[in-house]
Amino acid sequence: MRRHGDFAVLLRTARELARLCRGAAKLVQEARDAGHQDDTVIAAARLMHSDLLRTKHAVEDELVTWVLDCSKCGRRVHWVVGEGC
DSSP states (O other): OOOHHHHHHHHHHHHHHHHHHHHHHHHHHHHHHTTOSOHHHHHHHHHHHHHHHHHHHHHHHHHHTOEEEOTTTOOEEEOOOOSOO
8 A cells, every 4th residue: 555655755756856857958058058069068968867857757657656536626636747847
C-alpha cells in the first residue's frame, strides 16, 4: 500500500526537477545569446538540461501510476504530467 507521504515526496521532487529544468533551459539560452565561441559551454548546459529532463520524466512515470481521490470533489483522479520544460 502506498502512503500519502510517498506521494508528497514524489510530487515535490517532480516540481523541483521542473524548476531546475527551466533554469537549465535558461542557461542554454544565455550561453547562446552570449555568443560563446567555446561549444563545450553550450554542450555542457544542454547535457545538464537533458539529464534533468530525463530524471523528471522518470519521476513523472512513477506518479502516473498513482490513483488518487480528489479532496475537493471526491472523484478518482490520476496524476497528469505537467510543469514541463
